Amino acid sequence: MSDAQLMERPRRWDAPFDPRMSDAVVDELLARPEFSSIEASKFPAAAPLRGILQNDCRISLYQPGDIIVREGDYGNSAFLILSGTARVVLPPGLPRAVLGRAADKKRNAFSVLRSMLTYSKVPEVRDTAQYQSASARLRVSGEAHDSLLAATDLTALFGPGANIADKTRLPPLAPKFKTEPLEAGALFGEVAALGRVQRSATIYAETFCRIVEMRWQALRDIKNRDNTWRERIEKGYRDNQLRTHLAEHPLLAGMDAKVLQEVADRTLFETYGSFEWNVGYKRGKRDERLTPGAEPLVAQQGDYPDGLLLVIGGFGRVSIGLGNGARTLTYLREGDHFGLDELTDAWKSGDDCAYESTLTALGYLHVLRIPYSVLTQVVFPHLAPRRNRLVDAAARPIADDAFLEWAVEQRFINGTQTMLIDLEKCTRCDDCVRACADTHDGNPKFIRHGQTLGNWMVANACMQCVDPVCMIGCPTGAIHRTVEGGVVVINDLTCIGCGTCASACPYDNIRLVPIREKNGQQVLDPGSHEPILKATKCDLCFSLPSGPSCERACAHDALKRVDIQSLVARAAQSF
């Protein structure tokens, strides 16, 4: 064992959210009604409630005007107001210029060239001293707040004559910006944190606010063990999604707030399938049970619709019966709707019209069901005539279905930056792999291999999923979305190599690699003498201003990072 370096195996709370969380602060939190009602005995010894509060939470102080969460950012934590008042900005929100989003730090050309010249020839080298350093941990939980008061045009934001000199309370925003107060005890940010989606609204501090920020892992653990928190989070999720999606949907555009509220009151929120769909999917893939018949049914061809289905999360397959199987016409994702053709026909003709196709959930599907009676009152009278019906897609030749069926069956529809290689152009030169290695200290982050269909290959590179299920189980939050752009990346400092993300990825695009010292020594756990592992995957070269190196390196135009949705849409238009 002389050629190995020993290092304690990383654990969940090696890098707490904030090392300054003292016992006194935790005691204070536990005494509050939100936490005192939680039964601590329901938590396992390895992750007790006290430990969660101490390691996965931090206390942040906000001055009046500080932005707590910014619309459009990706976040990995939720917030509970301990004291003070915050305000949520209602749609359409604040102008982008006011939000002053901090850009992710980019590497310059010199830094990349220097690392190219100096990186070790030994694979997966890490400076293990960094894992122990307190400064590295503090860097993980860095804290800085932007303020609305830093906006260049304060008059436009607050209106003329606003008293911004008052340091204890921010004046109200100009009347064109609608806001609602959030008082002590309010929980927010949980939808983005648990749903792995963008923040839907901007929230800022109106007075001095003391807020407990909870990593989503803390939220998940508490939610899983306490009914009150679970109900609260689920209610918040439904209300938030309902309001946001109805307000933003094109079919309901321009509707005044009162009518919209009426629609919201009568709209049903429905969920099909499992949010953690990847587990069942991987099992189904292994057992070859990925047929539309095995998917949760949302609407059946031939049944009569009672409302319009608006998709607000997940994916759905639209299919029709063909021979002894089901033919996929298209798939639906957030923003799409189902049943409009049939309901419009029924409204025009006065007769019942059955569904022309079937909708099933691919993994999970969140839908809003707007009742027919609401549609006839507020939607249909203003609806522009539609040129295409969903079932028109059935007119294409069956042979043209292959790509869509493949993309749906393999769930590549989840990818927004899928590495698609045209094998008829690819010369197998591996310049893409070399370029990736050059950008990442000699360690390529993908494998030029994967599922193929004809001349197309989806390589084993992180696809930057719409719904990154790899994030679900991470105990430390090492795998997270960047604030700007929402790129899913892994923080090597906090990764404990547990492999949860790699197991969860339905596409096998995350690998666990044994790490080494600069001198080539393998880093081993002193107890078991097993190698210390770290999860690694494509990060889309997010730190480079030039974008993914693999794509730039391809001399033959064979490798593209694509959103599968755009390809499917293009294929649909071409027939």
Add this chain to the structure above:
Amino acid sequence: MLGIFWLIALLVWVAITILAWHSERSLGKSSGITGYALFAVVLALGFFKVRKRLLVLPLGTVRQWMLGHVVLGVMGVMLYFQHTGTLWPGGLYEQLIAAVFYVVTLSGIAGYFLQRILPHRLVDLEGEVIYERIPAEVAALREEIEELILNAVTELGSDTLGRYYTESLEWFFWRPRFLVAHLLGSGRSAGWIRGRITALKRYLNDGERAYLSRIEEIALRKSRLDAHYACQSVLKFWLFIHVPASVLLVLLACWHLLVVNIYAR
């Protein structure tokens, strides 16, 4: 993009040609103009390899450089003939440069077409395999078939399949075979397998035939791996001629330029 590159290259070539013609008319020597132009083109062509590693520099995509490489390559050939005025120059050193230039040019042209033909052939083979993994995959197939043969002999009590393997298939499974045939897209490998299978069938009972059909399936998988090996080898190794020869050409051209500037004045 390619059209723009061709247009620019044509304009530059016309300008060089006019300059050279003007120089000849003024009782000067056009070889200096064409020589320097050719040297610049050779350097630019050589820089393609460097640019591929320096992706972070904002100098256009590698795809654009590739297109430029092709256009400049054609322009280089034209300038070469303008510069030398012959297919085969006199003088030992000039002949050495010419030989290397031809190697670079011909390997480049061959590579250009190979890169357009062989990927299609690889797609037709079905299944994708990483080049570096092929030896391991072949070894795994060899292990699989030997285990199958042993099972057949043990289970059926007949050594016909074992003898057949030792006499024919062991050779086939030992390393990649029929490489040239695969490169040319011929079905000789599959034909060889089927020929031997057919010849053997008449000596087998039903149980052995069942084993034989599995053996045939494994052998055809091996044949596909061989085809991958052949095509991918060529796709990789033509560069082992083109790139070193290009480096040599740049060095020889530098020396040529130095010598000409010292002794031709």
